[in-house]
Amino acid sequence: MEINENAHDQIVQLCKQGDTLFDKGQTDKAIESYTAALDLVPLPKSEWxxxxxxxxxxxxxxxxxxxxxxxxxxxxxxxxxxxxxSNPFILLRLGESLFECEELDKAKEYLLRAYMLEGYKIFFTEDDKYIGLIIDMI
Structure with missing residues (x-):
């Protein structure tokens, strides 16, 4: 099952627009573009x-x-x-978000998963506090 071509083209365009807005620091407008793209994805969204x-x-x-x-x-x-x-970036950012929400046990789980998939290199550009949370586990 595939998204029809017209909807797919609109989704890609809205996401590119969102990326451009993000790069310009217009994050609220970027979120609007990404959300509009997501609205075009058929239900259930988790299958696409x-x-x-x-x-x-x-x-x-x-x-x-x-x-x-x-x-x-x-x-x-x-x-x-x-x-x-299995996406290391999703696992990393989820772990970092959980860290910032002070859900440290869950943060450790996802940060460790990201580390297991990508190794230390995924943390190179990140704040040291995130790798510091799991350093005694690796």
Missing amino acids: DTSTWIYTAIGDTYFHNGDYEMAKNNFFNALNCPDGI
Whole structure:
């Protein structure tokens, strides 16, 4: 089952627009673009590859906005979409969001999963506090 071509083209365009807005620091407008793209994905959204990357983009934007609760919610949604559970970036950002929400036991779980898939390199550009949470476990 595939999303029809017209809807797919609109989704791609809205996500590109969201990426551009994010890069310009217009994160609220980026979230609007990503959400509009997500609205075009058929139900149940968790069955579509497209949803994996849209939820990830929304979650990452909320993370950069400092809205860690919304980031966490979107990363959990992405995790439940195709290949989400094996995506190291989703696991990393989910762990970081949980850390910021002071859910440290859950944060450890997802940060450790990201580490197991990608190793230390996934943490290179991240704040040291995140790797510090799991350093005694690796």
